[in-house]
Amino acid sequence: MATVSEKDGMFWSLVAWGGGVVAFLVVYVVTRSLFGGTAPDGLVFAAVAFIVVASVLTARLGPRDADPVVPHAAPVAAPRPAVMASVAAPVAAAPVVQPVEGHSERVSEAAREAARLAADLDAPVATPTRPERMDAPRDGTPDNLKKIKGVGPKLEELLHKLGYYHFDQIATWTPEEIAWVDTNIEDFPGRATRDDWVGQSKVLMAGGTTEFSQRVDRGEVY
Numbered sequence: 001m002a003t004v005s006e007k008d009g010m011f012w013s014l015v016a017w018g019g020g021v022v023a024f025l026v027v028y029v030v031t032r033s034l035f036g037g038t039a040p041d042g043l044v045f046a047a048v049a050f051i052v053v054a055s056v057l058t059a060r061l062g063p064r065d066a067d068p069v070v071p072h073a074a075p076v077a078a079p080r081p082a083v084m085a086s087v088a089a090p091v092a093a094a095p096v097v098q099p100v101e102g103h104s105e106r107v108s109e110a111a112r113e114a115a116r117l118a119a120d121l122d123a124p125v126a127t128p129t130r131p132e133r134m135d136a137p138r139d140g141t142p143d144n145l146k147k148i149k150g151v152g153p154k155l156e157e158l159l160h161k162l163g164y165y166h167f168d169q170i171a172t173w174t175p176e177e178i179a180w181v182d183t184n185i186e187d188f189p190g191r192a193t194r195d196d197w198v199g200q201s202k203v204l205m206a207g208g209t210t211e212f213s214q215r216v217d218r219g220e221v222y
Contacts, residue, residue: 128180131173133163143167147213150195170201
């Protein structure tokens with residue numbers, strides 16, 4: 001024997017199909033009256049209308065599944081201390097994840113670099129002091145200061161005006177004297193420090209050569 005919900009579903013199904021039949025007849029009559037033509041032409045449009053209307057009404061009016069009845073959940077008793085301890089034990093025993101190989105080294109290197117930068121910031125700032133100058137080059141002939149990387153013709157001329165003609169003069173500059181030069185070479189502030197003029201001059205003063213000075217000797221620069 002059909003239940004109430006089944007009877008209700010059959011009723012709405014009949015309504016949907018009835019609507020499809022009505023749509024079939026209406027479309028068939030309208031198509032024939034407007035466009036004329038043979039019976040198969042009207043039947044095609046009417047059949048499409050029947051399928052569309054019946055499907056839409058079935059989807060709209062068809063029975064819905066009743067919402068499932070959720071039984072009342074029984075209250076859960078709080079676990080006893082012994083049970084809680086047994087549950088917590090596996091969590092406590094979970095293995096410790098090891099750091100990715102190389103990660104600790106990178107962290108250490110970053111820490112060392114941060115410490116170095118902090119030390120540089122805390123270091124006292126050197127008071128600029130002008131290096132000892134000369135009124136003219138020895139024997140009237142200056143060294144070729146352009147062999148120092150970073151010293152071009154313009155800077156060499158400026159160094160001569162400031163009284164610096166020889167490698168041994170530059171090689172003995174102290175940090176305070178380098179600071180003075182860095183702030184007094186027009187248009188090239190900080191160049192003496194960046195290009196390590198003192199280090200290069202020590203090599204050239206001793207009769208050695210640098211890669212840059214060799215290029216100057218070969219005429220590849222300037």
